[in-house]
Amino acid sequence: MAASQVTQRRQPNRPTERRGDSLRSLLRSLPIPALAVSPEGRIVAANTAVSRLLAYGQRDLPGRQLRDLCADKAGWLFIERRLQRERSFKDRRLRLCRKDGSHVECLAAASPIEQVGDRTWLCLFSNLTPYAERIRELETASQRLGHFVNMEKDSLWTSEFQPDGSVRVTYMSEPIANAMGYTAEQLKSMTLDEMLMPSSAKVGAESYRRQLRIDGRPGIDPARSWTIELELRHKDGHPVWVETKSTFMRDKQGKPIGIIGFTRDITERRRYEEQLKALSSSLVEMQETERRHIARELHDQIGQSLTGIRMLLGMLPEGLPRNGAGNVREIQCVIDDIMTRVKDLCLELRPSTLDDLGLLPTLLRHFQSYKTQTGVTVHFKQKGLEKRFDPAIETAVFRIVQESLTNVARHAKVSDVNVRIIVTRKKIALQIEDNGQGFVHERMYARSNATGTVGMQERASLVGGHLSVESVPGVGTRVIAELPARGPVEARTGE
Numbered sequence: 327m328a329a330s331q332v333t334q335r336r337q338p339n340r341p342t343e344r345r346g347d348s349l350r351s352l353l354r355s356l357p358i359p360a361l362a363v364s365p366e367g368r369i370v371a372a373n374t375a376v377s378r379l380l381a382y383g384q385r386d387l388p389g390r391q392l393r394d395l396c397a398d399k400a401g402w403l404f405i406e407r408r409l410q411r412e413r414s415f416k417d418r419r420l421r422l423c424r425k426d427g428s429h430v431e432c433l434a435a436a437s438p439i440e441q442v443g444d445r446t447w448l449c450l451f452s453n454l455t456p457y458a459e460r461i462r463e464l465e466t467a468s469q470r471l472g473h474f475v476n477m478e479k480d481s482l483w484t485s486e487f488q489p490d491g492s493v494r495v496t497y498m499s500e501p502i503a504n505a506m507g508y509t510a511e512q513l514k515s516m517t518l519d520e521m522l523m524p525s526s527a528k529v530g531a532e533s534y535r536r537q538l539r540i541d542g543r544p545g546i547d548p549a550r551s552w553t554i555e556l557e558l559r560h561k562d563g564h565p566v567w568v569e570t571k572s573t574f575m576r577d578k579q580g581k582p583i584g585i586i587g588f589t590r591d592i593t594e595r596r597r598y599e600e601q602l603k604a605l606s607s608s609l610v611e612m613q614e615t616e617r618r619h620i621a622r623e624l625h626d627q628i629g630q631s632l633t634g635i636r637m638l639l640g641m642l643p644e645g646l647p648r649n650g651a652g653n654v655r656e657i658q659c660v661i662d663d664i665m666t667r668v669k670d671l672c673l674e675l676r677p678s679t680l681d682d683l684g685l686l687p688t689l690l691r692h693f694q695s696y697k698t699q700t701g702v703t704v705h706f707k708q709k710g711l712e713k714r715f716d717p718a719i720e721t722a723v724f725r726i727v728q729e730s731l732t733n734v735a736r737h738a739k740v741s742d743v744n745v746r747i748i749v750t751r752k753k754i755a756l757q758i759e760d761n762g763q764g765f766v767h768e769r770m771y772a773r774s775n776a777t778g779t780v781g782m783q784e785r786a787s788l789v790g791g792h793l794s795v796e797s798v799p800g801v802g803t804r805v806i807a808e809l810p811a812r813g814p815v816e817a818r819t820g821e
Contacts, residue, residue, distance in 0.1 A: 349439070349446065359432075359451040362439070367392045367406065370446055379432075379453060381425040392449070397421035397429045405436070409447060413438050419454070431455050484575065485518065486584040493518045493534070493585065502568065505591045507561030523557035523565050530556055534585070541574070541582060548580060549573065555592065567596040606788060611718075620676075632668065636661045677724075685720045686711040689727060693745075700735040703742040710749025716812040722785045723747070723754060723809065726793065729778050730758040730805045738762025738803065753791075754809045761802040782807070 349371050353360050359376035361369050372387040380387070380395065396402040401420045408415040416435035424430055431454040439446045481502035485493045494517050503510040506521070519527050533554050540546050551573040557565040572587035639654050639661075680688040686708065693704040714720075727745060734743045740762040748755045779795055782805070786793035791809035 352439075352448075356450070359453070361387070361392070361449045361451075363392050363436075363447045363449055365409075365445055365447075367402075376451060379424075379430060379451065380422060386425075395422050397423050405434070409436065413447075420451075422451070480588040480590045482586075482588060484584060484586045486575075487582070488517075495521070496584070502558070502566075502589050502591060505560075505566050505593075506558055521558055523559050526556040526558070529554065537574070538582065548576070551587075555596075565593075566591065567593045606784060632661050632665050636665075680720060680724055681717075684714050685723055688720075688724060689745075689747075692724075692728065692731075696731055696735075702731075702735055702740065704731070705742060705744045707745070708747045708749075710811075711747055713749075715754070716789075718789050719754070719809055719812055722789045722791070723756065725785055726756060726782045726805070726807055727758060729782050733778055733803075734758075734760050734762065737765070749811055752811055754811050756805070756807040756809070758805040759802065764797045764799045764801050764803050766797075766799060 349362050353362060353371055353373035356373055359379045360373045361376055362371040364370050369387050369390050369392055372384060374384055377384040377387060393402040398421055404418060414437045418434045420432050420434045421429045422432055433452040433454055434449060436447045436449045439448050481499045483495060484497040485495045488494050495513050498510045498513045500510050503513050522530055533552060537552060551571050553571045555567065555569050558568055560566050568589045569592045570587050570589045572585050574582040575584040575586050577583050636658055639658055677688045679691060693706060697703055738760045740760050743760045746757045783793045786807050786809060789809055791807060793807040795805050797803040
């Protein structure tokens with residue numbers, strides 16, 4: 327009876343013994359340091375490799391608490407938290423205490439081994455001590471690089487292409503992150519679409535797709551970069567203007583896998599540019615107002631006075647001496663010449679037809695006057711100029727054509743010039759072309775002879791358009807401009 331009772335008491339322990347044997351067998355088969363740990367953090371078993379690592383006897387470790395082997399409390403709290411919540415962890419750097427009191431740097435990982443009735447975690451350790459000094463050097467270098475990058479006004483950033491086609495930021499230095507109201511770490515969880523204002527997200531995406539389309543074509547430099555201005559979205563919603571210079575990051579085969587770039591906050595610069603643009607617009611408007619006033623004064627006052635003097639001379643009696651009659655006719659001819667000059671000056675300053683009749687009649691009249699004055703014939707083609715446009719647009723088109731023809735008369739040495747204006751639903755396209763002497767851009771700007779060209783570019787920019795000048799010495803010059811085709815204020819408010 328006693329022997330039977332002893333047998334019955336021993337039988338329930340056999341599964342536990344078998345589990346222990348299986349666990350020890352598993353640990354012995356592992357070539358790297360390993361521990362088996364209970365849910366309470368108690369070491370259940372240890373292999374020879376971990377005993378050598380920590381300088382303990384193999385039978386000394388079972389029964390000890392793992393927390394007692396961690397040199398820093400934060401290390402154990404991390405392990406305890408991860409095991410309770412996620413039941414596993416990996417790639418955690420730990421400092422473990424050896425029996426002699428020294429420390430060993432390790433890289434740790436853990437995952438559960440399901441047992442009958444309980445759970446045991448298998449903890450694996452990789453000895454980093456031989457590499458610890460090198461790791462510290464790399465960390466120090468990384469910190470120094472981070473300090474250097476964050477000292478610059480430009481932000482260094484990297485991003486990677488995602489499978490869904492989006493672009494995710496993988497690194498961002500502090501300056502731009504701070505300008506957006508975030509930390510650099512917070513931006514890592516955001517896509518570029520989330521960081522950009524909608525209009526800039528579209529511009530950035532188009533730029534990125536365009537660069538991808540031309541990538542790999544003959545003659546395209548794989549190390550090229552491109553620069554664009556974008557509006558980032560501040561944390562509170564307002565825009566932050568930046569200038570970004572970007573290039574592709576590539577894999578070993580040269581395939582683009584992401585983008586690296588430098589970004590500079592230009593919000594203040596954009597604010598000053600907007601103020602300067604508003605000032606320039608006001609100055610141009612004041613100039614046109616003054617031109618209009620002077621032209622009307624010349625026409626109404628000087629022109630009428632000259633007309634009156636001529637009429638008075640014509641009313642003189644016919645019985646004047648021969649010399650007197652000849653002088654009267656000579657004076658009348660001088661007055662006629664002055665009146666013509668006043669008329670031309672009025673047209674030069676501000677044609678009244680531009681306000682009264684519109685752009686097309688004004689241009690046709692100007693071309694006739696231009697040929698009379700210079701002998702240069704204007705070959706004019708147009709489409710869509712019959713309607714009226716915003717006064718600022720009409721003034722800009724007229725002044726660009728006027729300045730271009732003035733330059734042709736002064737420098738091109740030709741007998742004819744081509745002017746073409748095409749109006750579409752959204753834009754007015756201008757082209758003024760001659761086959762004259764042409765010029766070298768650099769020399770012209772060096773001699774400060776480009777005030778007319780700069781003035782035309784400024785006028786185009788002020789109304790939301792752009793203008794460029796192409797010229798080749800001995801071949802000719804072409805002025806190309808595109809302006810928005812906005813209708814008159816009355817028409818727009820009445821729609």
